[in-house]
Amino acid sequence: MQNRLDEIRDGLLQKLQEAKDGQQVEQLRVAVLGRKGELTAIMRTMGSLKPEERPAFGQKVNQLRQRLEEALDNKAQEIREREKEQRLKDETLDVSIPGLRPELGVEHPITATMNKIVKTFVGLGFSVVEGPEIELDHFNFELMNLPKNHPARDAQDTLYFSENILLRTHTSPVQARTMLSQRPPIRIICPGRVYRADEVDATHSPVFSQCEGLVVDEGVTMADLKGTLASFATAMYGEGVKVRFRPSFFPFTEPSAEVDVSCAACKGKGCPTCKGTGWIEVLGAGMVNPHVLEMCGIDPNRYTGFAFGIGIERVAILKYNIPDMRLLYENDARFLQQFGKGR
Amino acid sequence: MLLPMKWLQEYITLDNPDVQAYAKSMIMAGNAVEDVKDLGAEIDKVVVGRILEVVKHPDSDHLSICQVDVGQEEPVQIVTGANNMQAGDYVPVALDGSHLPGGVKIKKGKLRGVVSNGMMCSGEELGVPQEVYPSNTDHGLLILQGEPTIGEDIKPVLGLDEQVVDFEILANRPDCLSVLGLAYESAAAAGGTMKELKVQLAPMQGDVNEHVRIDVEDETLCRRYCARVVKNIKIEPSPLWMRQFLHAAGVRPINNIVDITNFVMLEMGQPMHAFDLDSVAGRHIIVRKAGETKQLRTLDGKDRQLSPEMLVIADESGATGLAGVMGGEGSEITENTKLVLFESACFDGASIRQTGRALGLRTEAQGRFEHGVNEKLVRLALDRAVQLVQELGAGEVVDGVIDIYPNPKPEELVKAPVGYVQTLMGIDVPPEEMVAILEKLCIRTTISGDCLLCTPPVHRQDIHSGADIAEEVLRLYGYDNIPETSLRGEVKGGRLNATLERNSLLRPMLLGFGLYETISYSFISPKWLDWLRLPQDAPERKAARILNPIGEDYSIMRTTLIPSLLNTMGINYSRSRAAFGCFELGVRFLPKALPLTEQPEERPSLCLGAYGGGMDFYRLKGLVETIFERFGLEGVRFERSSAAYLHPGRAAQAVADGQVIAVLGQAHPDVAERFALEGEAYVAELDLEALDRLSGLVGKIKAPARFPMVQRDMALVMDESVAVGELLEELKRCAGKLCQEARLFDIYRGHPIAKGQKSVAISLMLQAEDRTLTDAEINAIFDKCLEMAKAKFNAVLRS
Incomplete structure (x- = not known):
């Protein structure tokens, strides 16, 4: 009997070793342990044994059965592992083949620039106000200290619909409208499109975008203006960028300043971008002219304020080194898509 | 300047x-x-030389060999092609190794076998025009006047060291x-x-009033008028120093009298005019508005049509000059002029500006009057001019001056509170330092209590307020010294406005759709509206027109963004881009009446455009639907649109709240062709005002159902004319509240479906929140739907 058991065991273990796949393992399982299997058959012969021999024999058979099942399971597991390995190997892809990409749109560089500027000032506590693009002379010029036939109007060649209706030449009328409708403290920015009767060329566009800012409160100073614009410059151009004021003239501010930032390209050392000066002119600013405050119903003896105006295209052109302003309004996808490749 | x-x-x-x-x-x-x-930056090693000897070149008809003293031990030999020189002449000599304007280098060499050690120069070669140096003839050497020092650098001699x-x-x-x-x-x-500029006249004879009478009729437009008379005028070139100054300042020298007026204008800022007094009718000058006088020939020979408000200088026969803009031809100074009236006046800038604009004129004098001529300096400038007449010996100045100055501006006293100035500047500059700075600017200043009392000098007419004083102090104190401080006061958080807030949700979604953002001009060409096939009475044609557009193509304010997007697509298509999708956020300008009498409505708009890349009507509609869904719009219905610019069979409009909120579809092939597009191009325009108004908040959030969703499919055969959208809506309604969705998944035409019919495959998605649905429930719903489809749409289950 013992011999027969050894035979079965050795026979199975040997065949198991040669098994190639899961099916063969299962066939072996059926052949030995199945209902008609060899070991099952031996178990059935137990009746022919003496009763006192039966427990020991039964125990032996069961031990063997357990051991063979274990061997079968291990082999099956081993084969499954091997097959999985093989499958994974078969599934290997050429990772050098280009991926299938979703089409992604690109924000227009003017919008990207404007949004960054707006975000910066919102972070400094400024709120956004917009206003009409077709404006009245009164708001666009008169309230900005530019009476009719003032020569400074020459600097803002204007497109008219009638004597008093025009395309705004700056977003300043939004400032005027805000001052007329809101008491200080005022802390706003006015982004938007503006228009000039400029011929189209590489550096001029009859349509462009501005973001103006206005602060009116008690005790607002030129130093506050400088500090605010320094924060803006840092946000836009990075840490370490410096701000320089140069005296200038605008009818709606007094004192007025042209504002330069140190050239980010050369860190102020002088390069072609800044024409060797180390500085780049980015905006105009100043303390709101007391006459403007007065016309807008704000007591200039109690309140002071500052205003600034940023040309968005100029900022974008400098930031991205855009060679020709016309590209911004032509909307050639080959131009636009370049702005979708980096921050 | x-x-x-x-x-x-x-x-x-x-x-x-x-x-x-x-x-x-x-x-x-x-x-x-x-x-x-x-x-003289480009000129180097060019010196004064004196020609000692001129002999003909043995082998050339036109060349000469000169021995030239250039201040060296030995004369240098120079071969020249010029023939206007003779021994004894002083000429500019470019030595061996010298540089001339335009990057020209001079080296010694041989000309027809004869050594030449440099070059004698013409005026042209040195950049000295004839009107500055008259002895500079057209095609010859520049023969220097006087006896300049031989060997000396040429630049100071010719005024090029400037x-x-x-x-x-x-x-x-x-x-x-x-x-x-x-x-x-x-x-x-x-x-x-x-340094002091002394304006002093030598003794004069006669009386100006014997020669001319002057009346100023309009004292508002002519605040001051001064005149002097000069007789026995000798017209000749002005002296070299004056010509050189004028030339360096960008003004062309002409003759002594004109040069004097220009010199004084540049020196003192006062525009001046010289009349030939013999040509002034009645020798009577009247400063008045043109009124009935209709015409004037200006000294550029053009006849100018005058309007009554224009200020003119008139004589007894009519206008003889446009005040402050341009003189008249009739009284122009000529070579024969003997008696000259010098006019120095202060005209009103705004009036001068209007006149110049109306006549399309832009002269130096006009520009100066517009910016403001200092009325206090009018007389001084006139005296300075006749002083120069005396110094130059250009004529005899008649004694006496006419000075009509009825309302002199009082001296201005500007009060600037110290604290106010310090606040504006953001720096507490002590008042004494402010005074010191202001004194540098000739602003006489005293401190009275906590206030600066400032008297600006005569030459500064731009200082009127404390803010002006602050600027003067600050710009000399140094803008660099302004510290950087943070805003104080009540801190309120900054906020976007509703428009930017909406766009910050909308834009990333559109970019995610793969659309490029584009920005176009707000004004468009009227022909674009024709290209859209719009009928004459279409509302889009009611566009505001710019009076002075930069061109016809930029002359009307857009009432729709569609043509801008079609144009953008056309540009990209013609540049070989096979597929392109884009969007633009802008406003439509909708006038209430034309021509504009008030500001038009500016209605925010979103326009989408796309061609190629599998774009079709349903994809476009899907984008529009997704936008509506994202903004929580409910009850949007799509119906056919009759928009003229769209394909009649592929045009839809979205309606909500009884209003069209979007138009979308395939561009009409004729329209596409006009905009240089071939194949199918799709556009949509969404009214963002409606979107803003109808958009809703995210609703009450429910936990996802725990019971399974059941899908039941049906394929219905029906007539082609059935609108599938309606069928889906009706199915969903019919299936009741257990139906989450009636989802279209296929439309089939062709065998074995009869012609004129289609098979539409739909899934009913059924789910209850509180239980698993039973087969009986599901079948009941399904059957009810089939009955409805048969009854309402004559649609039957495909066998």
Whole structure:
């Protein structure tokens, strides 16, 4: 009997070793342990044994059965592992083949620039106000200290619909409208499109975008203006960028300043971008002219304020080194898509 | 304003005459410098030479061999092709190794076998025009006048050792449109000591009133009018120094009288005019509005149509000049002029500006009047002009002056509270320091209590308020010294407005759709509306027209963004882009009446455009639907649109709240062709005002159902004319509240479906929140739906 058991065991273990796949393992399982299997058959012969021999024999058979099942399971597991390995190997892809990409749109560089500027000032506590693009002379010029036939109007060649209706030449009328409708403290920015009767060329566009800012409160100073614009410059151009004021003239501010930032390209050392000066002119600013405050119903003896105006295209052109302003309004996808490749 | 540094230094001794240092300090005080030019920068090793001997070249008819003394031990031999020289002449000599303007290098060499050690120069070669140096003939050597020192550098001899600073003068500083004004500014900004300019006339004879009578009829438009008369005029070139100054300042020398008026204009900022008094009818000058006088021939020979409001200088027969803009041809100075009236006046800038604009004229004098001529200096400038007449011997100045100045501006006293000035500046500059700074600018200042009392000098007419005083103090104190401080006061958070808030949700979604953002001009060409096939009475044709557009193609304000997007697509298509999708956020300008009598409505709009890349009507509609869904719009219905610019069978409009909120579809093939597009192009325009108004908040959030969703499919055969959208809506309604969705998944046409019919495959998605649905429930719903489809749409289950 013992011999027969050894035979079965050795026979199975040997065949198991040669098994190639899961099916063969299962066939072996059926052949030995199945209902008609060899070991099952031996178990059935137990009746022919003496009763006192039966427990020991039964125990032996069961031990063997357990051991063979274990061997079968291990082999099956081993084969499954091997097959999985093989499958994974078969599934290997050429990772050098280009991926299938979703089409992604690109924000227009003017919008990207404007949004960054707006975000910066919102972070400094400024709120956004917009206003009409077709404006009245009164708001666009008169309230900005530019009476009719003032020569400074020459600097803002204007497109008219009638004597008093025009395309705004700056977003300043939004400032005027805000001052007329809101008491200080005022802390706003006015982004938007503006228009000039400029011929189209590489550096001029009859349509462009501005973001103006206005602060009116008690005790607002030129130093506050400088500090605010320094924060803006840092946000836009990075840490370490410096701000320089140069005296200038605008009818709606007094004192007025042209504002330069140190050239980010050369860190102020002088390069072609800044024409060797180390500085780049980015905006105009100043303390709101007391006459403007007065016309807008704000007591200039109690309140002071500052205003600034940023040309968005100029900022974008400098930031991205855009060679020709016309590209911004032509909307050639080959131009636009370049702005979708980096921050 | 071109400022020749030598001319400047006639009036000031600069502490540091280095032009670069000078320009820098002027810039930092607010005087923008566009350029610094050295007139002789390109000239090197060119000296004064004297020709000792001229002999013919043995092998040439036109060349001569000259021995020239250039101040060296030995004369140099130079071969020349010129023939206007003779022994004894002084000429500019470019020595071996010298440089001339335009990058020209001169080296010794041989001409027809004869050694030539340099070149004798013409005026042209040195950049000296004939009107500056008249002995400079057209095709010959520049023969120098007088007896300059042989061997000396040529630049000082010809006035080429001049450096010219080009200032961009700010609109509030007309005083700096003059050399004298810039001298005052330089003294304060760059440091220097003013020299006194003595305006003193030699004794004169006669009486001006015997020669001319002057009446100023309009004292508002002519605040001051001064005149003097000069007789026995000798017209000739002005002296070299004056021609050189004028040339360096960018003004062409003409003759002594004209040059004097220009010189004084540049020196003092006062435009001047000289009349031939013999041509003035009745020798009577009247400053008046044109009124009935309709016409005037200006000295450029053009007939000008006058309007009644224009200010003219008239005589007894009519207008003889446009005040402050341009003189008349009739009274122009000619070679035969003997009796001259010099006019120095202050005309109203706004009036001059209107006249100039109306006549399309832009003269130097006009520009100066527009920016403001200093009425206090009118007389001084006139005296300066006749002083120069005397010094130049250009004529006999008649004694006496006419000075009509009925309302002199009182001297201004500006009060500037110290605290206010300090607040504006953001720096607590002590009042005594402010006074010291202001005194540098010739602003007489005293401190009275906590207030500065300031009297600006005569040459500064732009200082009126405390803010002006603050600017003057600050720009000399140094803008660089302004500290950087943070805003104080009540801190409120900054916020976007509703428009930007909406766009910050909308834009990323559109970009995610793969659409490029584009930005176009707000004004368009009227022909684009024709290209859209719009009927004459279409609302889109009611567009505001710009009176002075930069061109017809940019002349009307867009009432729709569709043509802008079609144009953008056309550009990209014609540049070989096979597929392109884009969007633009802008406003439509919707006038209430035309021509505009009030501001139009500016209605925010979103326009989408796409071609290629599998774009079709349903994809476009899907984008529009997704946008509506994202903004929580409910009850949007799509129906056919009759928009003229769309394909009649592929045009839809979205309606909500009884209003069209979007139009979408395939561009009509004729329209596409007009915009250079081939194949199918799709556009949609969404009314963002409606989107804003109808958009809703995210609803009450429910936990996802825990019971399974059941899908039941049906394929229905129906007539082609059935609108599937309606069928889906009806199915969903019919299936009741257990139906989450009636989802279309296929439409089939062709065998075995009969022609004119289609098979539509739909899934009913059924789910209850509280239980698993039973087969009985599901079947009941399914059957009810089939009955409805049969009854309402004559649609039957496909067998």
